[in-house]
Amino acid sequence: MSxxxxxxxxxxxxxxxxIIEGVMSLLEEGVSLGDMSxxxxxxxxxxxxxxxxxxxxxxxxxxVEVMRVTDEPDQELAGESVRDDLVVILEGIRRRGxxxxxxxxxxxxxxQAKSYPQLWELYHAEVVARRRARVTExxxxxxDKGEFRGDLDLSLMADxxxxxxxxxxxxxxxxxxxxxxxxxxxDTVIAGLRV
Amino acid sequence: MSxxxxxxxxxxxxxxxxIIEGVMSLLEEGVSLGDMSxxxxxxxxxxxxxxxxxxxxxxxxxxVEVMRVTDEPDQELAGESVRDDLVVILEGIRRRGxxxxxxxxxxxxxxQAKSYPQLWELYHAEVVARRRARVTExxxxxxDKGEFRGDLDLSLMADxxxxxxxxxxxxxxxxxxxxxxxxxxxDTVIAGLRV
Amino acid sequence: MSxxxxxxxxxxxxxxxxIIEGVMSLLEEGVSLGDMSxxxxxxxxxxxxxxxxxxxxxxxxxxVEVMRVTDEPDQELAGESVRDDLVVILEGIRRRGxxxxxxxxxxxxxxQAKSYPQLWELYHAEVVARRRARVTExxxxxxDKGEFRGDLDLSLMADxxxxxxxxxxxxxxxxxxxxxxxxxxxDTVIAGLRV
Amino acid sequence: MSxxxxxxxxxxxxxxxxIIEGVMSLLEEGVSLGDMSxxxxxxxxxxxxxxxxxxxxxxxxxxVEVMRVTDEPDQELAGESVRDDLVVILEGIRRRGxxxxxxxxxxxxxxQAKSYPQLWELYHAEVVARRRARVTExxxxxxDKGEFRGDLDLSLMADxxxxxxxxxxxxxxxxxxxxxxxxxxxDTVIAGLRV
DNA sequence: GCCTAACCGAGACGGTACGTCACGTCTTTTA
DNA sequence: TAAAAGACGTGACGTACCGTCTCGGTTAGGC
Numbered sequence: 001m002s003x004x005x006x007x008x009x010x011x012x013x014x015x016x017x018x019i020i021e022g023v024m025s026l027l028e029e030g031v032s033l034g035d036m037s038x039x040x041x042x043x044x045x046x047x048x049x050x051x052x053x054x055x056x057x058x059x060x061x062x063x064v065e066v067m068r069v070t071d072e073p074d075q076e077l078a079g080e081s082v083r084d085d086l087v088v089i090l091e092g093i094r095r096r097g098x099x100x101x102x103x104x105x106x107x108x109x110x111x112q113a114k115s116y117p118q119l120w121e122l123y124h125a126e127v128v129a130r131r132r133a134r135v136t137e138x139x140x141x142x143x144d145k146g147e148f149r150g151d152l153d154l155s156l157m158a159d160x161x162x163x164x165x166x167x168x169x170x171x172x173x174x175x176x177x178x179x180x181x182x183x184x185x186x187d188t189v190i191a192g193l194r195v
Numbered sequence: 196m197s198x199x200x201x202x203x204x205x206x207x208x209x210x211x212x213x214i215i216e217g218v219m220s221l222l223e224e225g226v227s228l229g230d231m232s233x234x235x236x237x238x239x240x241x242x243x244x245x246x247x248x249x250x251x252x253x254x255x256x257x258x259v260e261v262m263r264v265t266d267e268p269d270q271e272l273a274g275e276s277v278r279d280d281l282v283v284i285l286e287g288i289r290r291r292g293x294x295x296x297x298x299x300x301x302x303x304x305x306x307q308a309k310s311y312p313q314l315w316e317l318y319h320a321e322v323v324a325r326r327r328a329r330v331t332e333x334x335x336x337x338x339d340k341g342e343f344r345g346d347l348d349l350s351l352m353a354d355x356x357x358x359x360x361x362x363x364x365x366x367x368x369x370x371x372x373x374x375x376x377x378x379x380x381x382d383t384v385i386a387g388l389r390v
Numbered sequence: 391m392s393x394x395x396x397x398x399x400x401x402x403x404x405x406x407x408x409i410i411e412g413v414m415s416l417l418e419e420g421v422s423l424g425d426m427s428x429x430x431x432x433x434x435x436x437x438x439x440x441x442x443x444x445x446x447x448x449x450x451x452x453x454v455e456v457m458r459v460t461d462e463p464d465q466e467l468a469g470e471s472v473r474d475d476l477v478v479i480l481e482g483i484r485r486r487g488x489x490x491x492x493x494x495x496x497x498x499x500x501x502q503a504k505s506y507p508q509l510w511e512l513y514h515a516e517v518v519a520r521r522r523a524r525v526t527e528x529x530x531x532x533x534d535k536g537e538f539r540g541d542l543d544l545s546l547m548a549d550x551x552x553x554x555x556x557x558x559x560x561x562x563x564x565x566x567x568x569x570x571x572x573x574x575x576x577d578t579v580i581a582g583l584r585v
Numbered sequence: 586m587s588x589x590x591x592x593x594x595x596x597x598x599x600x601x602x603x604i605i606e607g608v609m610s611l612l613e614e615g616v617s618l619g620d621m622s623x624x625x626x627x628x629x630x631x632x633x634x635x636x637x638x639x640x641x642x643x644x645x646x647x648x649v650e651v652m653r654v655t656d657e658p659d660q661e662l663a664g665e666s667v668r669d670d671l672v673v674i675l676e677g678i679r680r681r682g683x684x685x686x687x688x689x690x691x692x693x694x695x696x697q698a699k700s701y702p703q704l705w706e707l708y709h710a711e712v713v714a715r716r717r718a719r720v721t722e723x724x725x726x727x728x729d730k731g732e733f734r735g736d737l738d739l740s741l742m743a744d745x746x747x748x749x750x751x752x753x754x755x756x757x758x759x760x761x762x763x764x765x766x767x768x769x770x771x772d773t774v775i776a777g778l779r780v
Numbered sequence: 781g782c783c784t785a786a787c788c789g790a791g792a793c794g795g796t797a798c799g800t801c802a803c804g805t806c807t808t809t810t811a
Numbered sequence: 812t813a814a815a816a817g818a819c820g821t822g823a824c825g826t827a828c829c830g831t832c833t834c835g836g837t838t839a840g841g842c
Contacts, residue, residue, distance in 0.1 A: 008817030009807045015819080037797055048820045053799070152379065156359070160383060163358035164351070184347065188355060192387030203786025204838045210788075232828055243789045248830070399811070399813035427802055438815045443804070542769065546749070550773060553749030554741070574737065578745060582777030593791030594833040600793075622823055633794045638825070781842100788837070798827075806819070811812105 011054070018045045019052055023066050033063060071096075074130065082142040083186055086161055089135055090182035093165045132158050148193045160189050206249070213240045214247060218261050228258065266291075266322075269329065277337040278381055281356055284330055285377035288360045291322075327353050343388045355384050401444075408435045409442055413456050423453065461486075464520065472532040473576055476551055479525055480572035483555045486517075522548050538583045550579050596639070603630045604637055608651050618648060656681075659715065667727040668771055671746055674720055675767035678750045681712075717743055733778045745774050 022045030026036055038059060042049045056062040075092055077085045135158040142148040148157070164185050168177055217240030221231055233254060237244045251257040270287055272280045330353040337343040343352070359380050363372055412435030416426055428449060432439045446452040465482055467475045525548040532538040538547070554575050558567055607630030611621055623644060627634045641647040660677055662670045720743040727733040733742070749770050753762055 005809090007809075007815075009809095009819080011818065012807095038799085039797055042820095046820085048818095048822090049799080050801085050821095051819065054818075058799090152383070156363075156376070156379065159359040159362045160355075160380065163360070163362035164354040165358070167354045167358035167361050168351075181351070184351065185355065188347070188387045189384065190387070192383045192385070200841085201786090202840070203784075204788080205840090206787070207838095233830085234828055237789095241789080243791085244830080245790095245832085246788065249787085253830090401813070405814075428804085429802055432815095436815085438817085439804080440806090440816095441814060444813085448804090542773070546753075546766070546769065549749040549752045550745075550770065553752035554744040555748070556752050557744045557748035558741075571741070574741065575745065578737070578777045579774065580777065582773045582775070591835075592789075593835090594793080596792065597833095623825085624823055627794090631794080633792095633796095634825080635795095635827090636793065639792075643825090783842075784840095786837105786839090788835105790834085791832100792834095793830105793832070795829080796827105797829100798825105801822105801824075803821080803823100804819105806817100808816085808818095809814100810816105811814080 015045075015047060015051060016055065019047055019055070019062070020066055020069055021045070022047070023062065024070075033059075038062075068126075071127075074134065077134070077138070082138055082147060083190060085138045086135070086186045086190075087182045089131065089138070090161065090165050090185060093131070093162065093169060094177050094182060096169075131162065135162060142193075146195060148190075149195055152193075157193065160193075161186060210240075210242060210246060211250065214242055214250070214257070215261055215264060216240070217242070218257065219265075228254075233257075263321075269325065272329070272333070277333055277340075277342060278385060280333045281330070281381045281385075282377045284326065284333070285356065285360050285380060288326070288357060288364060289372050289377060291364075326357065330356060343385075347388070352388065355388070356381060405435075405437060405441060406445065409437055409445070409452070410456055410459060411435070412437070413452065414460070423449075428452075458516075461517075464524065467524070467528070472528055472535075472537060473580060475528045476525070476576045476580075477572045479521065479528070480551065480555050480575060483521070483552065483559060484567050484572060486559075521552065525552060536585060538580075539585055542583075547583065550583075551576060600630075600632060600636060601640065604632055604640070604647070605651055605654055606630070607632070608647065609655075618644075623647075653711075656712075659719065662719070662723070667723055667730075667732060668775060670723045671720070671771045671775075672767045674716065674723070675746065675750050675770060678716070678747065678754060679762050679767060681754075716747065720747060727778075731780060733775075734780055737778075742778065745778075746771060 019041065022041050023036070026041065026044055031040075036059070038049055038052055041062070042052055052062065056065065072095075075088055077088055079085065132155065136154045139148065139154050139157050143150045143154070165177075165182070168181070214236065217236050218231070221236065221239055226235075231254070233244055233247055236257070237247055247257065251260065267290075270283055272283060274280065327350065331349045334343065334349050334352050338345045338349070360372075360377070363376070409431065412431050413426070416431065416434055421430075426449070428439055428442055431452070432442055442452065446455065462485075465478055467478060469475065522545065526544045529538065529544050529547050533540045533544070555567075555572070558571070604626065607626050608621070611626065611629055616625075621644070623634055623637055626647070627637055637647065641650065657680075660673055662673055664670065717740065721739045724733065724739050724742050728735050728739070750762075750767070753766070
């Protein structure tokens with residue numbers, strides 16, 4: 001049934017891990033994404049350049065992989081209260097921004113990715129799309145139940161919630177996002193959307 | 196008493212213009228910011244590399260200058276209606292994103308800047324800050340007049356308006372932002388902020 | 391009783407031929423020895439690299455093998471006239487240089503080998519030694535019969551004949567070696583050696 | 586009068602020397618021409634790769650330059666005796682082969698060049714041509730004076746003298762060329778050419 | 781009407797990295 | 812055990828830019 005037969009020596013998973021961990025350890029040393037050349041990553045991982053290029057087209061693709069590996073999964077939604085679900089989603093964004101997790105790694109990766117381009121886009125093509133789908137789903141429920149106005153584009157409504165949080169995440173280098181932020185945003189915007 | 200006298204040959208303004216126009220013409224040829232090396236810019240402008248470095252520290256700084264030169268000024272606010280002022284500001288953001296202006300130049304510069312590194316930051320350090328100040332000023336008026344709730348952080352309130360627009364500007368590559376967008380956002384958020 | 395049994399899969403002669411013919415066909419396509427990598431030969435022959443390395447230590451050895459296979463055998467010497475035998479031997483050198491044979495293969499192989507490294511040495515370690523032995527044998531006869539002076543080193547005398555022909559073969563890229571060349575050389579040098 | 590104006594920073598002669606001396610010192614360390622990469626030469630000379638490529642197209646050209654620099658000039662010919670002039674020329678070839686000079690450098694360079702191809706050709710395109718011209722000139726005198734037969738091609742006659750010496754120089758890795766060699770060759774061949 | 785300092789173009793310079801290629805070895809499946 | 816396939820660490824290829832540094836040659840004041 002399976003046609004694509006594996007031929008030749010298979011790619012080593014150990015090598016794959018070594019590369020990704022090489023990027024991580026450089027990140028932990030404080031090396032910026034811009035200063036991180038393929039050559040240096042290969043040197044750090046004890047790996048040939050070609051071995052990296054065999055797997056990824058370039059730096060960006062590799063970084064996306066690292067983010068994917070490092071990223072925490074979306075949180076489960078309770079599904080009972082629209083308001084609470086939205087807060088959970090926004091908290092997810094905020095947490096990603098803060099990188100509250102033990103390792104300082106994701107923190108620096110995200111911190112740099114936002115002022116680093118294509119990467120940010122490539123990564124968010126996934127994350128943003130997934131998030132938008134989640135928000136949209138919640139909003140659809142609210143509209144269907146008659147809680148929210150039905151005359152607005154769902155995707156725009158989604159941005160009314162996530163946009164402010166993203167703006168703060170991306171544009172503010174300094175201030176840590178305060179704790180009640182998600183609730184405040186959700187409650188305020190909901191007030192404007194309520195029927 | 197002792198005046199710092201300018202000695203030696205003064206810097207040529209013509210050269211300065213030539214460099215900036217060199218960048219612009221490369222931009223118009225569709226050269227991406229990433230592919231635009233100092234070396235190439237110098238070649239295009241018929242200028243020595245050192246002449247560029249004498250004026251700017253590197254590519255980024257030069258690009259910021261080009262944006263500054265190219266950018267249109269903020270629009271005057273009427274100051275009568277809070278709602279109308281906010282719409283004007285949001286339209287400004289949208290227009291910048293769309294780069295509706297005649298020249299295709301700003302369009303491509305902005306289009307790429309957002310998928311480009313520190314430039315985006317550097318530039319927005321100015322634009323974002325200026326914009327936030329403008330929005331904050333308008334909001335303060337509304338709060339003072341008792342139109343809006345006074346219990347919220349002004350800066351957060353500002354992001355409630357600009358965040359959605361920014362999210363759409365930055366994250367959506369494809370869809371052109373529709374015409375009534377600013378009004379919809381402003382009206383909806385205002386509804387949630389109204390006392 | 392106990393027979394030394396060959397264990398495992400025996401080496402395929404077909405594979406051996408495929409490799410050598412791979413080299414030849416690349417040669418016919420005009421690929422230079424320098425541009426002919428083991429990797430490419432393996433690809434052309436439809437063979438794994440290891441299969442080549444199992445048989446030869448490297449490119450050079452393989453090329454020597456190809457030359458050996460391709461080379462024409464030394465011509466039989468009549469043994470009657472010293473002069474005629476020398477002419478036959480020189481003609482052999484000239485023919486090798488010209489590669490007058492039907493196939494264009496040896497031509498290009500030889501043409502390049504001379505402007506190629508160790509191969510030339512390795513190959514000539516055989517060919518040159520064999521040739522020198524042949525010439526020396528003929529000369530010894532002449533000396534013994536009293537036809538030639540006996541005070542010279544036989545190996546030097548050999549070079550008096552073959553040297554000029556080699557010089558022309560190796561150093562002249564352009565001029566085709568004329569037909570009467572061997573006779574002229576032999577007759578002239580003999581005149582100097584005659585008792 | 587001089588039209589070609591020097592523009593830009595001129596190439597440093599010091600750098601040029603450093604590169605050539607880098608090659609020489611590697612040679613003295615016993616590094617073979619084949620193992621001598623541009624990268625390594627640049628490292629040794631403390632120079633960027635581009636600086637080498639700016640001056641020479643590749644390894645071969647660089648090596649030719651090194652040979653040229655290292656090579657000793659042709660010896661003056663007395664012009665009185667044809668026999669003596671020929672001996673002087675042949676001695677020149679022999680000396681080059683032996684590299685009798687103090688430094689072991691030319692020795693190893695020549696030793697390797699002969700089993701190294703294009704280089705040998707490139708270099709000898711000059712040396713051989715120059716030498717052939719010198720020999721031919723001497724021979725022409727002999728023919729004109731009626732000392733030598735006039736029915737032979739001058740270039741062939743030249744090879745009758747230089748060919749044997751070259752053959753011994755190139756093909757014998759081992760034996761040092763004996764002292765009286767040039768005289769023996771010249772006297773023997775002259776005997777065959779005498780009218 | 782010089783003097784002199786800074787500017788200008790050109791391009792050399794030591795580096796670093798690019799992405800590709802081949803080296804010779806190794807590891808896998810299949811025969 | 813051989814064979815085809817292809818991954819692996821290594822290291823060189825030749826090119827492009829980096830940011831700095833000379834060059835010869837302008838171009839302004841200040842003297």
